[in-house]
Amino acid sequence: MAGISDEDIQKVRDASDVVAVIGERVPVKQKGRDFWCCCPLHQEKTPSFKIDPSTQLWHCFGCGEGGDVFSFVMKTEDLTFPEAVRRLAERAHIDIVEEGGRGIPASRKARLKEVCARTAEFYHTQLMRGRGPEADAARSYLAGRGFGGDVPNTWNLGFAPGRGALVRHLSQLGFSTADMIDANVALAGRGGPVRDRFYNRVMFPIFDVSGDCIAFGGRVIGTGEPKYLNSQETPLFHKSQVLYGLDHAKAAMASSGVAIVVEGYTDVIALHEAGIKNVVATLGTALTLRHIRVLSRHASKRIVYLFDGDAAGQRAADRALAFIDKSMTPEAGRSQVDLVAVTLPDNLDPAEFVAARGADALRALVDDAKPLLEYGIERRLANHDLQAAEGRARALEDCLGVLAPIKESILAKDYAVRLAGRLRLRENDVLEALAAKEPPRFQSRDDEDAPLAAAPPRPVRTLSRAERNRLRFEREFLGLVAQNPSVGLAHADALAQIQWHEDVHRLLADSILATLAENPAAAGVDIVTRAALVTPHAARVLTGSLGREGASAEETGAYLAEELALGDAEDAIGALRAQLAAGVTSEEAELLHTAIATLQMDVAARRVAHRAMPHS
Template identity: 65%
Template structure:
């Protein structure tokens, strides 16, 4: 993980190498309209394109959900990354090496690209072995896949393979020029106790694991016949971190975005069976329970809900119990827009997803998914069902067990509502159950993000107290402020000419004031800064800046950016003058000041400001700007 400070030079180098249209095109289809490109927003479910990509400014904005920013902001939101992680991600894409200042050394982009080349060559080799190798073991692998309805085109579509072992892969990769240390670091080979190089995977059906863009970064292998472990995954590498990767996400992300739903299951074959059966929004964890990082990543692609699909057998039900560990405040109504709807459903008849799809249609599974229960209700029902509610002892045990599910959210209204339901089902007094709820200790969780990571991932709090209902005049003022900041951020040379306006305007929104200061700071340090750099720097100050600065500001056929900026700056200056005069009039209304020198001074100042305001109004010329000004 990135740990130091990335230099401004490296950030600019990565930005210059990352064309925003190309980066978008790797994730969603884009179409050119005039000078701009448009696409359906990958961050919310929509049928008509409302996301604009400006190739000249290297900025994007969705007019549906309001998100926007530069290429770094897009990668941060698309892959749930911090800013340094996004810079590293795009650096890898462009094969740019980054040297961090004051942090732990990280694998350079050139090394990661090399490791990806090894993984790609390994996947191709394994696939060839599965399709062509004439050996009893390879035949058994093909028979297993065929018996699981994973034959035909499936091995080709999912690049499935077979690992024969016995050093065959080691020799193959060596012949292609890869070094022993590189193979070990990619974890496709390892060294024995004598230091001899050997294949990591032996006599296994191989499932290449891809990152979100579709590049192979690791492998999972299922043993053919009997053997332990049944499934073997790659170890952690500079490319692969299992708590951050989901099998099949590269293929599922489009269906997730269009449906708004993500389905999480347990194994590779389950994911493939679901996709091949027409359910293409499914992914699987990789030898680990679902983590909060997984949930955040899925939440970026699936805006409606995440459904954990459990097998009906004992192992599936054990996984269901583990999932209850992820109940937290993000699942309550109090979380507002950041709420995560995590649901669960158990397949009937002790079937796993692959077995279910062999005898049921996609429509039948989608019906189950549609009626998946919220994880809270699912967990509570499971806990209650595990006890005999006909006896006092059973009801007491059921009450304690079900109530413990609510411990992470015990102070929420949702928890109190569920507690009352539990009281009714266990014949307990509501007052007693609510008191027991209040005394529950929140769970201690291990393996969560560090304090620094948590702070970086936390939503930016709103500045200042909750806003009152605003008048039409004030709403118009705030709109004008946003328009000026937007047009200046997108036109740096014009922003330089209006530096006085940025510094002198009495911004009515603290966010706008912070953005104006950021624009000035950026231009002072680099008068040649690009629009993307200005937006990126402002977003680093406040995460909401990107959507403000990309929402407007582009020139039109009827008005140039210079004209628009001039008009907006004058409008705001007139508004500031009106506010100043009104404030002076309020002071003049104080009866105790009449006849004093202070009153005379205030009166003269008011008269001078009124004259100045009149001059401003006479000089102010309207401009046509998208029909709004």
């Protein structure tokens, strides 16, 4: 992978026994050759979490998660793959050499950070010492917001004059036009010279959690569109992962255990200057799962989503309701997200509220913030006339939509009972309505950079018992050959020829074959790790095989390969029958009847032999 060499990754893997790493988190107990424990990813009383020391893989039969030692650290500590490698390298006292991430050499990233740092210095100098009506207007704007005194120095605020002033300055410092364009502080001219990206704007440098400048936001002076302009995506800056002010707020978050999320730069600065220092802002995007994970590392207790009172703030509040899922219930265990929300009154934004009513009033509002579930239900109830029967019926339907994603949880049922009281309905009727409510289809949580907002509904597949069995056999076979590569080699033809009924299974079979073709001596953990690059569902499928009692892996592999081949033969018979039913000539019908009869005889004979196999 980019950033950390395969050699270093293997060193860390070899030094990180999966049983020992998991055993440091939860008590493990050996049963036979495997180790078992209660899953640290969800609450359970009976151990269903299996660790196989021979393959260095783990799988929870309760929640379905699985993987290798890196994926365990990623899931339990909310880390990316490179972060998990670094964490385990520290544990094993291994020094790793990095070349930068996302395919960008470290030297290139350092160069772009230097561009951003020198740009921030230039803008700050222009604000503090620049002359002319435009610089004066920038200073007046900040003073009017109460951002005079030490505020520009504390936040390194600046002014972008435009007209090529920045490009000329950076060129004199030895930076190339490619440096400026890649850092997104300049734009390639249309047949002309490179020009400044930001013109006549108050500038807000954006820093990463370590305090390095990586991007900029600019507010236009006076009128003009867009009112706010952020840097575009660069090798340094990914707005769905970065939060404005986190470098200033992380210490206060750690000490208080609470993070407050607002919508704008000026709100962050105003609250910090008022003494509320655990505040950050998103950067022109809705809150994402990645944002939540970043904040959870610094704020251990809860995350407060603070919405403006205006129409835009209320639209943001409605979008946030799409975040409700099982991660917000007690059943999520250690991974539970305690996300609460509050809307400011009287159409005020946070800066206006603090200026008018003071920091203590805002702290009181934050302290009284409601869990996102309760907040969402209250918002929905407020939209209906609860004095009328029709209004109560519509309110019930609306509120059950908030609870539907977690309808199996105790928390949802508790809210449903409360809802019955509010709407003067029988508890059993509301609980039955909740059970029948189809959950909305939300944006996949695998995509952690996606905004937490609703996605188009997906069609729901209704599977027959036979099809469920077929998919179970496919998963069992794939898991078996992944954990026993010698079985995979013995049944490589079957892996290539099986007509997989699930696209993910086909992808996994292709990945297993590719790994074994490249390295016939590959270990099971290598097969799973490589397959995880193809699909995020790899670990769930490939680590779930328990094997069959009283049968060896080889016997089980032979049985499953034949079972799937027989299923394919029966599917072929069905396809021939469908072709016959569709209408054909008498000559074609005779050929089809002959082919069907021959296949049926072959399948029947193979079924008899199949039932006699050791573990059938």
